[in-house]
Amino acid sequence: MTLLERYILRRTTQMFLVALMPVLAIIWTIQVLQRINLVTDTGQSMGSFVTLATMLLPTLIPVVLPFALVIAITQTLTAMNTDSELAIIDASGAPRTIIFKPVLILGAVMSLVSFGITNFAEPPARTAARQMVAAAYADLLSSVIEEKTFRTIQDGLYVQIGERQGRILRGLFVADRRDPNYDLIYYAKEGMIDEGGASLTMRDGEVQQKTPDGKVSVVKFLSYAFDLSTMSEKGDSEPSISSSDASLAFLLSPDENVDSYKKAPGAFQSELHRRLVDWMFPFVFALISLVVAGDARSHREARLHPMVAALLTAFMLRWLGFYFTNQVKQSAAFIPLVYAVPVVSGGISIFLLLTGQKLRMPRAFGNALLNIQKRFSPPKASGTGGQST
Secondary structure (H helix, E strand, O other): OOHHHHHHHHHHHHHHHHHHHHHHHHHHHHHHHOOOHHHHHHOOOHHHHHHHHHHOHHHHHHHHHHHHHHHHHHHHHHHHHHOOHHHHHHHOOOOOHHHHHHHHHHHHHHHHHHHHHHHHHHHHHHHHHHHHHHHHHHHHHHHHOOOOOEEEEEOOEEEEEEEEEOOEEEEEEEEEOOOOOOEEEEEEEEEEEOOOOOEEEEEEEEEEEEOOOOOEEEEEEEEEEEEOOOOEEOOOOOOOOOOOOOOHHHHHOOOOOOHHHHHOHHHHHHHHHHHHHHOOHHHHHHHHHHHHHOOOOOOOOOOOOHHHHHHHHHHHHHHHHHHHHHHOOOOHHHHHHHHHHHHHHHHHHHHHHHHOOOOOOOHHHHHHHHHHHHHHOOOOOOOOOOOOO
16 A cells, blocks of 8 residues: 555545544434433343343444544545645646545455444443343332332333232232223232343233223233333243344344244345345445535535535435335345445446546536525625826
């Protein structure tokens, strides 16, 4: 790698970190504040809360990383164009690969980082966070909730305990209204939290189910397990697994006997293709940023700021990716479109870079920008000088 390539790579990397850290910190803070009730409601320590907050980072980094890369590349190349560095590189007869190579290396590295986080760090982090929340709710049931008082465990989920004896609960009442299709009410003479805090086992009771049309059904049971890990009712003690928590190996070869897979196979299929596609976006966005800001242009040329143009394009492609990925849950016909978004956009970007073509805005839009610029630009001072004879 030449001295100039190392210079561009160093500047772009520094700008990438400057762009990534503040945006990631803001989004992470918002997500953390939404879970502050874990401390206030369940009596968990601040250390547990910090641990849970740390587990959220692997879910946020792959989302923020591609856009931070766009900001870094466009800002670096725009600054180099303003300082006439790009014009000097072109005038010296240097190949365009001097500019492309360091940017594409950074984009490729960030794509690999995104792939590793999405497929190997995010699923265990999600699982650990879910288990921590389940343990917190188990502690809430077994030790925090006051006897003979109603307590909200989750939106639409309410619990009352008649008497507590360690992890054994007597006179248990659970009202579950989280599903709009039916209301569930559990009565049990006795309940017990397992040692792992994964489930609440109720004994000698009944469950009443009420549908929106007013029909009520009552089922008596000798033993019933309420899964605390997902906060959803289950008729057995088998732990469930969600599509976002599943490992890449499970998604590639799912166990069709798992209940959660039987209920929503499309969700697991959608998650698989999301993980196989999302890691491409950093490299594709690097290509788009080069197309938008990688050439030397005159300051008088009417165009959107390269960062704005690149971010708008990136947001549009990311939205299309999310849309087609979600549609896979209903129909497998959308799977080719999931891959088409990064492949087609990346192919077009490569073609433009190889042919040296520039993206130009429509003439009418360019003229409108020039008129706006002239209207808000300060008038130039006219000098006065004497005439020579």
